[in-house]
Amino acid sequence: MRDKENPEFSDTRLFKNNTASSAAKKLKRREDIEGTLMAISPFIGYILFGLFPMLLSLVVSFTELKSYDITRMKFVGFDNYKTILTSEMFYTSVVNTLYYCLSVPVNMVSALFIANLLTKPLKARGFARTVLFLPSVCSTVGVTLMWTWIYEANYGVINTFLSGIGLPKVGFMTTKEWFMPSVLFLSLWMGGTNIVLMQAALANVDSSLKEAARIDGAREITVFWKITFPGITPTLFYMLIMNLIGAMQEMAIMQVITTNGVGPGYRAVTLTYYLYRMAFTNTATDGLGMGSALSWIVAIAIIIITRINFRLSKKWVNYD
Amino acid sequence: MKKILCVIIAAVLFSVPLFGCGGGSNSNVKFWVYGDESELEIYTIMTDEFNETYGKENGIKVDISTKPPGNYESLIQTVSTSKSGPDVFLCVEDNFKKWVNMGFLTDMTDYLDAVTDIDVSDVYATTVDRLRYDIGNNTSNPDDPLYGLPLDTKPSALYYNESMFNKAGIIVISVDAENLDAWNAGEIADNRGKTRADYEAEYPELTGVTVPEKGYYRSIYPYTADVGWTYPDVNEVLVFNNRIAMNWDEIEDLAMLFTPSYNASAAEDFGTDFGYFTEWWFNYGWSVGGDCLTDLSGNGDWNFSLLDYTPNYMVTGESYTGAYTGKTYVPGETLEHLDKFDIPAGEIMTPDNEGGYTYNGVKIGIRQSVTEAAADGTLTALPSTREAFTRYLKLGAEKTADIEGEGGLAISPNPLTFSTRTRMNYFYSGKMAMLVDYSSYMATVSEQAEERGFKWDIAPLAVYKEYVDPLDPGCDETVVVGKTAGQSNSKAMVSRERAQNKEAAAKFIKWMASKAGQSIRAENGHFPNQKELISDVVFPGYAPANVKAFSEALEFQGAGDWWYMADYEWINVWAVPLNSEVRNGTMTYDAWRADAVNDTNERLKLY
Numbered sequence: 001m002r003d004k005e006n007p008e009f010s011d012t013r014l015f016k017n018n019t020a021s022s023a024a025k026k027l028k029r030r031e032d033i034e035g036t037l038m039a040i041s042p043f044i045g046y047i048l049f050g051l052f053p054m055l056l057s058l059v060v061s062f063t064e065l066k067s068y069d070i071t072r073m074k075f076v077g078f079d080n081y082k083t084i085l086t087s088e089m090f091y092t093s094v095v096n097t098l099y100y101c102l103s104v105p106v107n108m109v110s111a112l113f114i115a116n117l118l119t120k121p122l123k124a125r126g127f128a129r130t131v132l133f134l135p136s137v138c139s140t141v142g143v144t145l146m147w148t149w150i151y152e153a154n155y156g157v158i159n160t161f162l163s164g165i166g167l168p169k170v171g172f173m174t175t176k177e178w179f180m181p182s183v184l185f186l187s188l189w190m191g192g193t194n195i196v197l198m199q200a201a202l203a204n205v206d207s208s209l210k211e212a213a214r215i216d217g218a219r220e221i222t223v224f225w226k227i228t229f230p231g232i233t234p235t236l237f238y239m240l241i242m243n244l245i246g247a248m249q250e251m252a253i254m255q256v257i258t259t260n261g262v263g264p265g266y267r268a269v270t271l272t273y274y275l276y277r278m279a280f281t282n283t284a285t286d287g288l289g290m291g292s293a294l295s296w297i298v299a300i301a302i303i304i305i306t307r308i309n310f311r312l313s314k315k316w317v318n319y320d
Numbered sequence: 321m322k323k324i325l326c327v328i329i330a331a332v333l334f335s336v337p338l339f340g341c342g343g344g345s346n347s348n349v350k351f352w353v354y355g356d357e358s359e360l361e362i363y364t365i366m367t368d369e370f371n372e373t374y375g376k377e378n379g380i381k382v383d384i385s386t387k388p389p390g391n392y393e394s395l396i397q398t399v400s401t402s403k404s405g406p407d408v409f410l411c412v413e414d415n416f417k418k419w420v421n422m423g424f425l426t427d428m429t430d431y432l433d434a435v436t437d438i439d440v441s442d443v444y445a446t447t448v449d450r451l452r453y454d455i456g457n458n459t460s461n462p463d464d465p466l467y468g469l470p471l472d473t474k475p476s477a478l479y480y481n482e483s484m485f486n487k488a489g490i491i492v493i494s495v496d497a498e499n500l501d502a503w504n505a506g507e508i509a510d511n512r513g514k515t516r517a518d519y520e521a522e523y524p525e526l527t528g529v530t531v532p533e534k535g536y537y538r539s540i541y542p543y544t545a546d547v548g549w550t551y552p553d554v555n556e557v558l559v560f561n562n563r564i565a566m567n568w569d570e571i572e573d574l575a576m577l578f579t580p581s582y583n584a585s586a587a588e589d590f591g592t593d594f595g596y597f598t599e600w601w602f603n604y605g606w607s608v609g610g611d612c613l614t615d616l617s618g619n620g621d622w623n624f625s626l627l628d629y630t631p632n633y634m635v636t637g638e639s640y641t642g643a644y645t646g647k648t649y650v651p652g653e654t655l656e657h658l659d660k661f662d663i664p665a666g667e668i669m670t671p672d673n674e675g676g677y678t679y680n681g682v683k684i685g686i687r688q689s690v691t692e693a694a695a696d697g698t699l700t701a702l703p704s705t706r707e708a709f710t711r712y713l714k715l716g717a718e719k720t721a722d723i724e725g726e727g728g729l730a731i732s733p734n735p736l737t738f739s740t741r742t743r744m745n746y747f748y749s750g751k752m753a754m755l756v757d758y759s760s761y762m763a764t765v766s767e768q769a770e771e772r773g774f775k776w777d778i779a780p781l782a783v784y785k786e787y788v789d790p791l792d793p794g795c796d797e798t799v800v801v802g803k804t805a806g807q808s809n810s811k812a813m814v815s816r817e818r819a820q821n822k823e824a825a826a827k828f829i830k831w832m833a834s835k836a837g838q839s840i841r842a843e844n845g846h847f848p849n850q851k852e853l854i855s856d857v858v859f860p861g862y863a864p865a866n867v868k869a870f871s872e873a874l875e876f877q878g879a880g881d882w883w884y885m886a887d888y889e890w891i892n893v894w895a896v897p898l899n900s901e902v903r904n905g906t907m908t909y910d911a912w913r914a915d916a917v918n919d920t921n922e923r924l925k926l927y
Binding site for chain 1: 418423
């Protein structure tokens with residue numbers, strides 16, 4: 001039995017009970033505040049630079065705003081949306097955007113092909129990988145400017161070569177027919193990121209499965225379609241989604257590559273470039289209201305297309 | 321201690337962006353500029369002079385700040401609604417009306433009027449009027465609000481490769497029209513200090529030939545669009561006078577000599593692809609009194625008029641009073657649409673999609689009083705605006721193209737294949753004999769010419785000029801000479817609606833535009849904005865011998881069509897298919913014409 005007068009050491013408390021809990025509470029509160037402050041800064045950033053501009057652009061899309069001064073907004077209801085959806089230029093820009101979206105399958109197929117080559121035991125594999133990835137780390141504007149000189153009608157490398165061998169010069173950036181194919185090739189050249197992703201995906205495919213299939217007498221093509229391809233579908237799907245969204249938002253190349261701002265026969269006017277022009281080039285006539293309305297139309301289109309892609313992915317993407 | 325440190329760091333981090341916004345300078349006026357090295361140097365010299373003189377006397381200090389040219393426009397637009405930012409900054413013509421419409425530029429009329437101790441009355445009216453703007457009516461009349469004053473203006477002229485001309489056997493002289501008789505008589509030297517005898521010693525074929533008042537003279541086979549081009553005869557004397565503007569035939573004639581599709585040996589002899597290039601139609605359309613936009617009411621009801629197919633009329637009598645506007649036209653002026661067409665005063669005519677007009681649904685023609693005045697010689701008919709424009713268009717169109725039933729000339733490249741940089745590159749690399757461009761390229765061409773070893777100079781832009789007998793080589797008597805016209809590009813000093821110190825800004829702007837400011841430009845080899853100061857210009861070593869062609873152009877050259885409206889989307893409507901399809905032969909001129917008027921007028925409704 002314990003002696004009440006002489007308690008054992010284990011029963012001895014160094015400080016009072018209520019003192020300990022108050023210090024812990026204080027520490028917890030401080031941690032809470034610090035944690036909240038830490039967490040709140042990106043949240044404030046998101047509200048200020050993400051959510052607020054987004055909501056503002058939604059509001060602006062229902063107004064006429066031919067200035068950067070927000071006090072000049074005039075509510076016009078759905079007029080901006082109606083004007084855009086009935087304008088010829090909108091449909092021209094849709095066609096141009098869809099044309100540019102061809103870069104997505106072309107880039108994916110070429111990335112798969114090149115990545116597959118790079119998995120082979122080539123001598124200069126590392127060098128080739130670096131060279132292919134290099135354009136992706138360069139600035140789009142810089143690369144596009146470089147290509148404007150390559151494509152240039154009078155002094156460009158390609159046209160100098162063509163005229164050197166007696167062929168007529170080609171207006172890569174000046175003729176309606178050649179403009180978009182030239183831009184697609186340029187985007188293909190910049191597709192190094194896809195190659196790296198694809199290479200990683202190919203490396204992650206279980207090689208024992210492929211070996212087993214080969215031992216069972218499967219041909220290489222069968223090995224690819226039955227084992228390799230299903231293994232890389234999650235990466236292909238990721239690339240599809242990201243590249244498609246990127247293609248639907250393409251603007252930088254178009255803006256830099258044109259000499260007249262819109263390209264031959266308005267070929268350079270993609271949806272995003274069109275909205276940019278409405279908001280920032282033709283501010284006094286189209287304005288930020290029209291630009292914002294088109295940005296929401298584009299956003300909704302991207303959401304719908306992405307949702308459709310996710311639905312369809314259940315039929316071909318293999319996560320096992 | 322930690323807490324204190326945290327507070328200090330937080331305070332510093334928080335206040336850094338505010339310093340950026342607040343403007344820690346003590347200056348009264350913030351002046352933002354951009355430009356090349358020589359431009360920045362002159363802006364700085366002028367600002368320093370202002371600070372030391374007028375500024376000091378009036379308690380104003382201007383703080384000049386250089387901004388990168390690449391994003392100057394976006395930088396200015398970013399600060400447009402901010403309280404901080406420049407009080408005075410540079411505005412190019414392309415942005416002027418856009419920025420006024422956006423409520424970003426401040427109306428400086430009253431502020432400038434309040435500065436009574438600085439005189440700017442001698443500044444070229446052509447450069448001041450382009451800074452006036454009535455937003456409501458979209459007009460730039462002399463009594464409309466004034467948003468700034470011009471700082472510098474770049475006139476345009478015809479750059480030509482003189483070495484190439486000499487190689488082709490062309491004698492290049494520099495004789496003003498009023499001195500030609502005396503020069504032909506051997507009494508005086510030309511602007512290069514050479515008499516006829518000097519030229520005859522060098523070119524014996526000139527002996528006995530009286531050089532007529534023509535920009536380009538061929539002694540045997542002058543070219544006309546109707547007769548066609550003939551390669552110069554072995555005995556033919558060719559004279560190019562860089563003091564007299566060529567007419568349309570003459571410049572085409574000269575260009576064909578350097579175009580391989582006309583002169584098979586051009587590529588081998590001169591290394592040229594084309595003879596001539598001008599990106600702008602202005603000295604064609606404006607020369608006959610036409611324009612691409614016409615006000616149908618006098619109150620800013622703009623209509624696309626480049627395809628107007630009716631003749632233009634120039635006053636060649638004493639004067640003419642317009643029946644619609646009541647305006648008294650003086651000799652040399654051309655009639656406005658409202659006075660030319662048969663429309664009752666105060667009424668508005670409606671454009672059709674052909675380039676013509678209707679009133680009450682009925683097609684209207686030329687007013688009877690106009691045709692009567694033309695018959696009695698008070699007015700003289702000039703080609704239609706459409707004729708002038710298609711003449712320009714044919715320069716770069718393929719020979720197989722169909723423009724108003726005729727093929728193109730293909731003596732110029734398609735403008736779409738050139739950026740500003742490459743077109744000058746094309747000229748100095750010897751691929752083209754003549755190029756219309758701005759005075760700002762003088763230094764570049766000079767440098768390149770020295771490096772590549774060729775001679776160059778400039779000449780006035782081509783003008784509409786009709787000779788009594790165009791097939792008579794020596795005939796220089798004219799039926800009519802159109803307006804001397806062309807385009808210059810001006811940079812203005814303007815102020816923001818939210819500028820903090822508009823009174824001081826107005827004083828600075830006015831001083832910079834005045835003789836005090838502009839004489840500094842002249843002393844440093846830059847064109848001043850006043851005729852009186854032209855003779856004071858100390859032209860640097862790179863200026864061409866005939867630099868007068870630039871300074872004379874300052875007097876009459878106006879702003880290009882990109883200045884007409886708040887943006888140039890209305891130009892894209894007709895120019896994009898024209899340049900990218902019609903000129904490349906993938907669209908017929910008729911197909912383009914069918915939509916051009918309607919589509920452009922539709923867009924114009926937005927302005």
